[in-house]
Amino acid sequence: MADRVLTEEFIAELKRWRDVRGLSQSALAARVGYTPSYISKVEGGQQRPSQDFAQSADAELRAGGALRRAYQALGTKPRPDMRDARPAPEPTASLVVEHEDTSLHYDGRVYRATQRRLLVNGGTEPITSYLIRISVDRYPGDPERSNAHYRENPLTWEEINLSASVDGEPIGWRVQHDRDAFKELWLLFENEDGRYPLYPGESVWLEYSYTVGAEKWGQWFQRAVRLPTKRLSVSLDFPAELDPAVWGTETTMTATGNPFRNPVRSATEGGRLVFSWSTDEPPLHARFRLEWKFRAKPIKETHLTADTASGRMQAIGIVQEGDPILTTPARLFSLPDEAEDARRVVAELNSAADRASGVHSFGKGMGIAAPQIGINRAAAIIRTPEGESITLFNPRIIEEGGGFDEQYEGCLSFFDVRGMVPRPMSLSVEHTDIDGRQHITIFERGHARLVAHEVDHLHGQLYRSKMRPGVQPIPVSEYRGTGQTWQYGQVKP
Numbered sequence: 001m002a003d004r005v006l007t008e009e010f011i012a013e014l015k016r017w018r019d020v021r022g023l024s025q026s027a028l029a030a031r032v033g034y035t036p037s038y039i040s041k042v043e044g045g046q047q048r049p050s051q052d053f054a055q056s057a058d059a060e061l062r063a064g065g066a067l068r069r070a071y072q073a074l075g076t077k078p079r080p081d082m083r084d085a086r087p088a089p090e091p092t093a094s095l096v097v098e099h100e101d102t103s104l105h106y107d108g109r110v111y112r113a114t115q116r117r118l119l120v121n122g123g124t125e126p127i128t129s130y131l132i133r134i135s136v137d138r139y140p141g142d143p144e145r146s147n148a149h150y151r152e153n154p155l156t157w158e159e160i161n162l163s164a165s166v167d168g169e170p171i172g173w174r175v176q177h178d179r180d181a182f183k184e185l186w187l188l189f190e191n192e193d194g195r196y197p198l199y200p201g202e203s204v205w206l207e208y209s210y211t212v213g214a215e216k217w218g219q220w221f222q223r224a225v226r227l228p229t230k231r232l233s234v235s236l237d238f239p240a241e242l243d244p245a246v247w248g249t250e251t252t253m254t255a256t257g258n259p260f261r262n263p264v265r266s267a268t269e270g271g272r273l274v275f276s277w278s279t280d281e282p283p284l285h286a287r288f289r290l291e292w293k294f295r296a297k298p299i300k301e302t303h304l305t306a307d308t309a310s311g312r313m314q315a316i317g318i319v320q321e322g323d324p325i326l327t328t329p330a331r332l333f334s335l336p337d338e339a340e341d342a343r344r345v346v347a348e349l350n351s352a353a354d355r356a357s358g359v360h361s362f363g364k365g366m367g368i369a370a371p372q373i374g375i376n377r378a379a380a381i382i383r384t385p386e387g388e389s390i391t392l393f394n395p396r397i398i399e400e401g402g403g404f405d406e407q408y409e410g411c412l413s414f415f416d417v418r419g420m421v422p423r424p425m426s427l428s429v430e431h432t433d434i435d436g437r438q439h440i441t442i443f444e445r446g447h448a449r450l451v452a453h454e455v456d457h458l459h460g461q462l463y464r465s466k467m468r469p470g471v472q473p474i475p476v477s478e479y480r481g482t483g484q485t486w487q488y489g490q491v492k493p
Contacts, residue, residue: 008177010054010070011043016135016182017061017143019224022251022287032056048074062338064143094123095130097229098203104221105237111217114209119198126197128190131176134160134183134210138218141341142331142376146218150180155216157183164208166196181216222289225282233278236290240273243296245351248277251287251340264290291344293317293351295358309360309415309476316355318372321414321462325371330378330458332394335436342379342434345370346391349381356412363485367450369457372413380454384447385485395431395455398440400424405445405488408479409453409463417473421463423449445488 018028025043026036034053041047049057054071061067098118105112121127136155139145157178164171164187172191177184187208189196198204223234238244248260264277275290282288295316314320333342352373356366367382382390402425408418427448430440443451453463464473 007045007048007074009179010049010067010074011045012177012179012182012184013063013066013070014039014049014057015043015133015177015184016179017057017063017066019133019135019182019222020137021061022222022224022289023061024285027285028057028060031060062143062334062341064145064147066143066147094121094125095127095227096120096122097227099231099233100223100229101233102223103235103237106214106239108214108239108242110211110213112209112211113221114207116205116207118203119206120203121198121200124200126199128195128197129174129186129188130206131184131186132208134162134212136181136212136216136218137220138216139375140218140220141338141345144331145376146181150216153216154180155183155212159213160210162208162210164206166198166206167204169193169196171196219293220289220291222287225284225286225288228284229282231278231280232282232288233276234288234290235277236275236292238273238275238292238294240268240271241296242294244273244275244292244294246275246290246292247347248288248290251289252283252285260288291347293348293355295351295355310413312359313356313412313415316359317352317374318356318368318412319374321411323374325374325376326413326457326462327460328371328376329460330369330371330376332378333432335393335432335434337436339434341377342393345375345377345379346381348373348375349379353381353383360415364446365450366412367454368412369454371457371460378458380458382447382450382454384450390447390451392429392451392454393432393434395429395451395458397427397452397455398430399428400426401428402426402444405449406468407449407487408474409449410476410479411453411463413462416476418476418479419463419467419473420471421449421453421466422468423452423466427452429455446485 025039029036029039032053033056038047042049042053049071051071054067058065058067096119098120101116103114137146138149160183162173164173166189170191172188174186174188175183176186187206189198221236223232225232236246246264246266248264250258250260260277262277262279264275266273266275277290279288310320319325335342349368349370353366353368356368362383363385365383365385367380369380370377378394380392380395384390404422405425406420406422409421410418425445425448427443428440429443429451430438432438456463456466
């Protein structure tokens with residue numbers, strides 16, 4: 001019995017991360033060198049996973065060790081490996097979704113997701129149940145952090161507050177998997193008053209909804225096309241005062257991370273900003289992912305206020321000094337394997353930079369590193385005074401030259417002061433592009449200073465640690481260089 005429970009835990013983690021990464025059983029099988037039949041049997045509980053499969057799947061799904069830990073809990077009793085087994089034919093789905101209409105409502109504290117599906121039974125037998133999944137990922141692109149977060153703060157049935165109905169009649173459910181960040185259950189077309197089977201040729205509206213607090217919900221919402229679907233529509237309903245921005249990406253069996261082919265629309269309705277998007281005949285196994293950023297976050301309960309420079313930066317989502325993430329070396333990207341995650345992080349960095357530019361004028365250019373927006377990954381962007389945009393993944397300074405220059409710097413994570421920081425006039429920086437190619441780029445003068453500041457962030461260092469002993473930052477009120485470009489005079493040897 002214990003072995004069965006542990007196997008269920010592995011199955012739940014496998015399904016969860018497959019769902020998060022938008023991979024079908026067949027797609028994952030092709031990447032890890034196993035047959036779709038093998039993965040189907042593992043997820044169905046007929047086949048115990050092998051250690052090689054657990055390790056390969058964890059790496060391919062970038063699950064942050066979750067699958068490895070679940071496998072280790074199983075023990076190491078050897079079982080047959082079906083890597084070379086012939087794939088079994090997949091059953092033809094008898095259900096067709098005429099229309100899926102999904103909405104997500106946020107009140108500033110809690111998200112409530114509601115799914116409505118018009119189901120048609122195209123088979124020959126009555127249908128009495130329907131499988132659904134509830135999966136959350138608080139820190140997309142940082143699975144180790146997400147997994148640790150949910151181990152300490154698991155998603156509970158009480159907070160989910162699930163409700164479901166068929167054509168307006170409340171129905172019950174049976175739990176299939178119950179994990180810290182993943183729930184899978186069968187909605188049963190029945191309740192204490194009777195059964196409501198969906199007979200061949202008939203259609204029915206199935207509706208279910210659930211809630212998740214903002215502290216457990218990452219700012220993304222994904223719809224997966226698991227059944228033939230004729231129309232898919234999604235709406236996101238946010239408080240207008242948060243000034244939300246929304247974008248979407250589509251992942252299919254043949255392409256990854258493409259923008260939506262049609263735009264997300266928005267409209268203001270009574271203090272709410274509602275974003276809507278729809279598509280017809282979406283491909284089977286496609287994943288449609290909407291992401292958002294709140295450009296006007298409320299000030300957290302700290303000593304900061306919206307009247308201070310640091311308070312304004314905190315209000316737009318910039319992590320402030322004192323948060324451990326700012327003194328923790330950022331985790332490197334494995335590129336091109338993590339290209340989708342890397343693009344997502346850069347999109348969030350650019351969004352944050354746009355927000356920062358809206359509350360301050362950066363005459364010397366500006367930069368922002370992923371830890372400053374709460375993402376512990378090695379990515380940063382720099383916007384130069386000339387309007388050039390620089391993106392760096394996994395940067396490492398390999399050579400300094402040209403002597404040193406000392407000028408005032410500001411940091412978005414403690415923006416109430418400016419500090420005099422010595423920096424080299426020239427830097428050679430090794431970095432990786434989105435396709436995994438290594439580059440060495442030379443930056444000079446003001447560009448070198450901007451790059452050095454952001455590289456320091458990715459190594460867990462703030463500019464205070466680079467100031468000369470005994471020198472202290474000055475209040476921003478005493479600084480006279482706002483809006484000016486970098487000034488260079490005689491270079492110190």
